[in-house]
Amino acid sequence: MPTTRTERGKTARVERAKTARYYRKREQVVDVAVQLFSKNGYAGTGVADIGEAAGLARGALYYYIGSKDALLAEIHDRVLDPLLVETSAIVGMDISFQARLRLLSEALLRQIVHRRDHVRVFLHEYQQLQGEHRVRFRVKRRRFESHILSVLEEAHSEGKLREPDLDLAMLTYLNLHNYTYQWVSRRPDLTVQELARFYCGIFLNGILTDPLDQAVADAELEHGRSVLGVLLTKGLDH
Amino acid sequence: MPTTRTERGKTARVERAKTARYYRKREQVVDVAVQLFSKNGYAGTGVADIGEAAGLARGALYYYIGSKDALLAEIHDRVLDPLLVETSAIVGMDISFQARLRLLSEALLRQIVHRRDHVRVFLHEYQQLQGEHRVRFRVKRRRFESHILSVLEEAHSEGKLREPDLDLAMLTYLNLHNYTYQWVSRRPDLTVQELARFYCGIFLNGILTDPLDQAVADAELEHGRSVLGVLLTKGLDH
Amino acid sequence: MPTTRTERGKTARVERAKTARYYRKREQVVDVAVQLFSKNGYAGTGVADIGEAAGLARGALYYYIGSKDALLAEIHDRVLDPLLVETSAIVGMDISFQARLRLLSEALLRQIVHRRDHVRVFLHEYQQLQGEHRVRFRVKRRRFESHILSVLEEAHSEGKLREPDLDLAMLTYLNLHNYTYQWVSRRPDLTVQELARFYCGIFLNGILTDPLDQAVADAELEHGRSVLGVLLTKGLDH
Amino acid sequence: MPTTRTERGKTARVERAKTARYYRKREQVVDVAVQLFSKNGYAGTGVADIGEAAGLARGALYYYIGSKDALLAEIHDRVLDPLLVETSAIVGMDISFQARLRLLSEALLRQIVHRRDHVRVFLHEYQQLQGEHRVRFRVKRRRFESHILSVLEEAHSEGKLREPDLDLAMLTYLNLHNYTYQWVSRRPDLTVQELARFYCGIFLNGILTDPLDQAVADAELEHGRSVLGVLLTKGLDH
DNA sequence: CATGAATGAGGCTTCATTCAT
DNA sequence: TATGAATGAAGCCTCATTCAT
Numbered sequence: 006m007p008t009t010r011t012e013r014g015k016t017a018r019v020e021r022a023k024t025a026r027y028y029r030k031r032e033q034v035v036d037v038a039v040q041l042f043s044k045n046g047y048a049g050t051g052v053a054d055i056g057e058a059a060g061l062a063r064g065a066l067y068y069y070i071g072s073k074d075a076l077l078a079e080i081h082d083r084v085l086d087p088l089l090v091e092t093s094a095i096v097g098m099d100i101s102f103q104a105r106l107r108l109l110s111e112a113l114l115r116q117i118v119h120r121r122d123h124v125r126v127f128l129h130e131y132q133q134l135q136g137e138h139r140v141r142f143r144v145k146r147r148r149f150e151s152h153i154l155s156v157l158e159e160a161h162s163e164g165k166l167r168e169p170d171l172d173l174a175m176l177t178y179l180n181l182h183n184y185t186y187q188w189v190s191r192r193p194d195l196t197v198q199e200l201a202r203f204y205c206g207i208f209l210n211g212i213l214t215d216p217l218d219q220a221v222a223d224a225e226l227e228h229g230r231s232v233l234g235v236l237l238t239k240g241l242d243h
Numbered sequence: 244m245p246t247t248r249t250e251r252g253k254t255a256r257v258e259r260a261k262t263a264r265y266y267r268k269r270e271q272v273v274d275v276a277v278q279l280f281s282k283n284g285y286a287g288t289g290v291a292d293i294g295e296a297a298g299l300a301r302g303a304l305y306y307y308i309g310s311k312d313a314l315l316a317e318i319h320d321r322v323l324d325p326l327l328v329e330t331s332a333i334v335g336m337d338i339s340f341q342a343r344l345r346l347l348s349e350a351l352l353r354q355i356v357h358r359r360d361h362v363r364v365f366l367h368e369y370q371q372l373q374g375e376h377r378v379r380f381r382v383k384r385r386r387f388e389s390h391i392l393s394v395l396e397e398a399h400s401e402g403k404l405r406e407p408d409l410d411l412a413m414l415t416y417l418n419l420h421n422y423t424y425q426w427v428s429r430r431p432d433l434t435v436q437e438l439a440r441f442y443c444g445i446f447l448n449g450i451l452t453d454p455l456d457q458a459v460a461d462a463e464l465e466h467g468r469s470v471l472g473v474l475l476t477k478g479l480d481h
Numbered sequence: 482m483p484t485t486r487t488e489r490g491k492t493a494r495v496e497r498a499k500t501a502r503y504y505r506k507r508e509q510v511v512d513v514a515v516q517l518f519s520k521n522g523y524a525g526t527g528v529a530d531i532g533e534a535a536g537l538a539r540g541a542l543y544y545y546i547g548s549k550d551a552l553l554a555e556i557h558d559r560v561l562d563p564l565l566v567e568t569s570a571i572v573g574m575d576i577s578f579q580a581r582l583r584l585l586s587e588a589l590l591r592q593i594v595h596r597r598d599h600v601r602v603f604l605h606e607y608q609q610l611q612g613e614h615r616v617r618f619r620v621k622r623r624r625f626e627s628h629i630l631s632v633l634e635e636a637h638s639e640g641k642l643r644e645p646d647l648d649l650a651m652l653t654y655l656n657l658h659n660y661t662y663q664w665v666s667r668r669p670d671l672t673v674q675e676l677a678r679f680y681c682g683i684f685l686n687g688i689l690t691d692p693l694d695q696a697v698a699d700a701e702l703e704h705g706r707s708v709l710g711v712l713l714t715k716g717l718d719h
Numbered sequence: 720m721p722t723t724r725t726e727r728g729k730t731a732r733v734e735r736a737k738t739a740r741y742y743r744k745r746e747q748v749v750d751v752a753v754q755l756f757s758k759n760g761y762a763g764t765g766v767a768d769i770g771e772a773a774g775l776a777r778g779a780l781y782y783y784i785g786s787k788d789a790l791l792a793e794i795h796d797r798v799l800d801p802l803l804v805e806t807s808a809i810v811g812m813d814i815s816f817q818a819r820l821r822l823l824s825e826a827l828l829r830q831i832v833h834r835r836d837h838v839r840v841f842l843h844e845y846q847q848l849q850g851e852h853r854v855r856f857r858v859k860r861r862r863f864e865s866h867i868l869s870v871l872e873e874a875h876s877e878g879k880l881r882e883p884d885l886d887l888a889m890l891t892y893l894n895l896h897n898y899t900y901q902w903v904s905r906r907p908d909l910t911v912q913e914l915a916r917f918y919c920g921i922f923l924n925g926i927l928t929d930p931l932d933q934a935v936a937d938a939e940l941e942h943g944r945s946v947l948g949v950l951l952t953k954g955l956d957h
Numbered sequence: 958c959a960t961g962a963a964t965g966a967g968g969c970t971t972c973a974t975t976c977a978t
Numbered sequence: 979t980a981t982g983a984a985t986g987a988a989g990c991c992t993c994a995t996t997c998a999t
Binding site for chain 2: 044045046047048049128129130132133168172173176177179180181182183184185187188192195203204206207208210211212
């Protein structure tokens with residue numbers, strides 16, 4: 006039993022280590038919740054619905070989730086945390102800014118395409134987050150945007166950009182990608198890489214002074230992807 | 244309350260002629276509801292909240308709104324109806340497809356920029372619509388999209404498009420515009436016309452075979468705008 | 482409709498004046514709650530129980546009570562407010578301290594004997610009060626105790642007290658009276674005035690340097706009671 | 720788990736011999752429960768809280784306590800059993816009734832002062848006891864009160880009492896002592912013996928026909944205390 | 958002995974809606 | 979037109995207790 010003896014001889018409770026089994030089940034519950042929140046909205050989904058869908062009685066459900074609030078926060082983490090890990094790795098890479106924007110595009114679209122439900126919840130239910138959580142995620146969101154902005158700033162300082170309003174450029178980049186969650190299920194034929202290529206083509210052609218050479222861009226990308234793969238793998242076993 | 248017994252034994256309310264005052268107040272109530280739905284979500288907003296914000300007691304509120312459901316439907320109408328009137332006028336105009344896309348862009352952004360709250364509700368709470376309403380608005384949405392698509396198809400048939408996937412092009416056009424609701428309040432300096440010019444510049448440069456000449460486009464636009472103005476005014480007094 | 486027009490022309494909701502009927506029913510609900518809290522304890526009584534006993538559905542109940550918490554606070558007010566009004570009138574009266582202690586005794590016992598349930602709740606459930614309320618009532622409790630203390634201090638300054646520990650004397654005075662709630666229902670034959678006479682006889686004989694002359698005390702009391710009656714009646718129509 | 724089938728088909732747990740270690744731990748758990756019940760009330764304290772404070776998981780906790788009910792009963796026993804042992808020894812002693820009342824006072828105050836939490840639970844949560852237990856403790860309470868009453872009756876039969884209502888006298892004696900639990904933590908300077916002397920002084924002066932001589936009372940008390948000490952020690956090894 | 962996982966009833970509260978006045 | 983009062987289902991969450999391991 007994980008307790009510690011204090012000097013007064015009393016036993017005090019310590020955070021009991023949760024088993025792997027606990028965490029596995031917890032993940033499953035969150036998976037279920039994501040689907041329901043995505044479909045019916047956060048406020049429109051009852052905790053009872055989640056329990057039923059997860060095959061858990063009300064009480065047991067709370068053993069895993071703590072609160073409905075916490076569930077929503079967890080879903081936000083699931084979207085932002087991997088995204089921030091990846092994007093902060095990308096912005097530091099020693100490749101052309103075009104390639105970095107393309108890698109960012111792929112990272113972002115991976116979330117949007119492969120975790121549609123998470124992203125929908127993330128984009129729709131942000132306002133339902135309360136107090137602390139709200140602040141926490143505002144910060145993370147800003148951090149993500151600043152990553153994109155930093156790449157655009159570099160391009161701007163090299164005189165490669167036609168558009169001087171970098172913030173608007175960044176927001177347009179977001180437009181192009183983020184809204185994809187609204188219709189992507191209607192187009193299961195499109196892959197992340199195809200979309201990234203298409204969006205970046207449009208975006209770069211739109212804001213660069215010189216026209217983009219897709220062939221060059223594609224070639225450089227291959228290299229970038231493998232470097233990034235190494236970076237992220239190393240990061241995982243720190 | 245004036246009711247009448249139908250032959251099936253159900254009671255149906257006699258449609259009493261509503262005064263102009265009734266409709267004015269009703270509009271005010273919907274205005275209030277839009278704000279609250281936008282801020283707290285549909286499910287997250289109580290009918291009591293609406294009543295309080297509108298200065299109406301529960302009973303009186305229901306006299307105006309009928310039901311919470313109806314309120315949501317009305318908000319959808321407020322977004323889609325003027326948009327469809329305008330876009331169907333635009334697609335029939337005898338000007339270049341570039342100009343038509345630009346006019347569509349302005350029409351769309353007018354809703355997004357000037358009726359942010361409506362658009363947010365429209366984009367987020369669609370799934371909360373029940374049965375009949377859901378179907379009705381799905382149809383309207385599709386109609387709107389088909390207007391854009393028809394313009395792109397014309398461009399394609401003229402051999403002006405680099406991208407053969409017209410559906411993807413249309414969706415990308417939507418991406419570019421629709422997501423704007425998420426951040427536009429942070430950029431009150433941007434006007435509808437500026438945004439339309441910027442988005443269309445990027446979009447057309449991205450999908451056209453020949454580069455876009457903005458000067459020409461801008462010139463033609465002026466003409467288009469005035470023609471459209473006439474069309475819509477005539478439409479109003481049908 | 483009680484609304485006010487702001488200078489911007491919007492209507493803002495004002496605290497709607499509650500009807501007398503509302504307040505009457507509210508009192509009844511509190512009456513019911515007091516009985517249940519007294520019998521089963523605050524935590525041991527469900528809001529559903531109160532509703533049932535009051536003949537109100539769950540929803541309607543909340544229309545009257547606001548929250549279970551507020552109910553408990555109201556009960557505390559019902560005990561302390563009249564007590565403080567009366568005791569602060571008494572301590573300022575121009576009669577012997579013996580007579581004032583006797584009048585205080587009667588005031589206190591009136592609550593204990595005639596509002597047994599209130600007093601039991603007041604004495605047992607104080608700790609269940611949360612935050613603000615807790616503080617508010619701690620202050621009121623102290624104020625009440627200070628009234629008694631002030632009378633004892635006057636007696637002490639006149640050299641009439643054998644016991645120098647005035648705080649202990651005051652607490653003993655409380656002992657003598659307050660615990661009565663625990664058994665008074667077993668002795669319905671005892672009146673407030675009898676009990677006050679008995680308790681004050683014991684208390685004063687116990688702490689005075691000179692023995693108490695009950696005959697004198699009783700005579701003076703008659704006068705005190707009528708003066709107090711006048712004071713309190715005047716206070717009511719302020 | 721070792722169970723055995725009774726002839727009626729029910730399963731009954733085989734009483735396994737409990738080790739000393741078991742009883743030690745059980746005592747600790749009850750200690751913890753008393754504190755929590757005293758602070759938050761019986762209904763306001765969760766079994767989980769007790770487990771946490773005791774450093775035991777839910778399952779293990781139940782191994783020791785059986786049920787929350789049983790815990791409350793045990794606490795009542797802890798107050799009443801030693802009190803009854805002592806008071807029944809006292810009432811049988813061959814000393815003046817004044818001395819016996821003084822010894823009873825000390826016995827009672829020992830519980831109140833040194834086991835404040837127990838006493839608070841005892842006085843507040845009596846009504847939460849269910850069925851059997853409720854009856855059992857009502858009997859014990861009555862027995863305790865009858866001990867006091869028997870001493871007063873003796874005094875009365877000797878013509879020493881001014882007050883003929885013996886029940887009221889007994890209840891007043893209880894008032895004086897029992898309410899002490901409410902404020903004693905604010906006065907840690909007061910000892911049991913001081914309080915007993917003070918209370919008995921007041922009480923006896925209040926109900927005796929002849930004034931009490933404290934010097935005599937104190938002298939006799941010394942003797943009484945030592946005799947009682949012997950009695951109780953013998954009682955323990957019966 | 959001890960645990961973590963599970964249960965289902967019940968906890969307090971808010972909800973959309975109705976209706977007599 | 980407008981209101982206050984009422985309803986009952988549903989909201990989120992905690993509870994005492996059990997039991998396989």
